[in-house]
Amino acid sequence: xxxxxxxxxxxxxxxxxxxxxxxxxxxxxxxxxxxxxxxxxxxxxxxxxxxxxxxxxxxxxxxxxxxxxxxxxxxxxxxxxxxxxxxxxxxxxxxxxxxxxxxxxxxxxxxxxxxxxxxxxxxxxxxxxxxxxxxx
Numbered sequence: 001x002x003x004x005x006x007x008x009x010x011x012x013x014x015x016x017x018x019x020x021x022x023x024x025x026x027x028x029x030x031x032x033x034x035x036x037x038x039x040x041x042x043x044x045x046x047x048x049x050x051x052x053x054x055x056x057x058x059x060x061x062x063x064x065x066x067x068x069x070x071x072x073x074x075x076x077x078x079x080x081x082x083x084x085x086x087x088x089x090x091x092x093x094x095x096x097x098x099x100x101x102x103x104x105x106x107x108x109x110x111x112x113x114x115x116x117x118x119x120x121x122x123x124x125x126x127x128x129x130x131x132x133x134x135x136x
Contacts, residue, residue: 049077
């Protein structure tokens, strides 16, 4: 971060925030400006989600979560605003409203929980059955 500040300080054409990715911007501002949007139509895409919420403030990122196998929307997404006030306004205005023919519900996003992705836990072979209890 300090290197970015030095780089921006010497070049008047660059701004500090223009060099940050949306993810870094979110981390520096906290989760309070990120909203969860549920009940989305399968036809809602990132652009449509961004356009619907941009009337309430500056949308930093809008993402509809897609299924990896079918490549269709899972019916929910996330919208990140530049400020907490804009996020609060969008939450109160959009919660319960229709978007692409579906009523959406909006809430503050919760931090990701670690589901232990990666290498699965080996549980070993199944326990052998006791043959003495088998009825013939």
